[in-house]
Amino acid sequence: EIVLTQSPGTLSLSPGERATLSCRASQSVSSSYLAWYQQKPGQAPRLLIYGASSRATGIPDRFSGSGSGTDFTLTISRLEPEDFAVYYCQQYGSSPTVTFGGGTKVEIK
């Protein structure tokens, strides 16, 4: 099973600042199969990024994904108030099973 480790666990930032979230895999993940999700309290997760760097439908361009192999990054260029949430990475095709990272909470400083 591919284990995904997200860091930091919590990121304290102010609106307008840049957020950089990391997702590290225990073995190489095909870039085609790495996704990022956003989850707000009481809501279902929302797909932000798939294929490591492609934005899902309706996702603002302040969200961007990058990386390859075992190291992937989600960047939010300028935090808006609605961006404070928990973010999860997911690998969904490098092995028959699917795994999620433990999540990074982006909170208001």
Place this chain on the structure above:
Amino acid sequence: QVQLVESGGGLVKPGGSLRLSCAASGFTFSDYYMSWIRQAPGKGLEWVSYISSSGSTIYYADSVKGRFTISRDNAKNSLYLQMNSLRAEDTAVYYCARGYPNDYWGQGTLVTVSS
């Protein structure tokens, strides 16, 4: 628009069974892989199982293998999760989600396993 509505959650005793359903609408259900993903209270996301569009390919997380069974009825636009031998650690909100990756999610149904 795409809608996924889960049902069937509730309180069940350890060792008991429950069957979850997910009613899909707004898209051609038979074209998509479907998944069950759960989230224990205050915890992160845990993938449970997925099933291919035809139902011919199925995988489970090790934590539920042998106890849970995923299935689908493309004629009824419905996804199911039969959960047997339930344990306290199965307590979670269970989401159904479309696609691979998961581009649409339902709002979830809460399963509580407690005596």
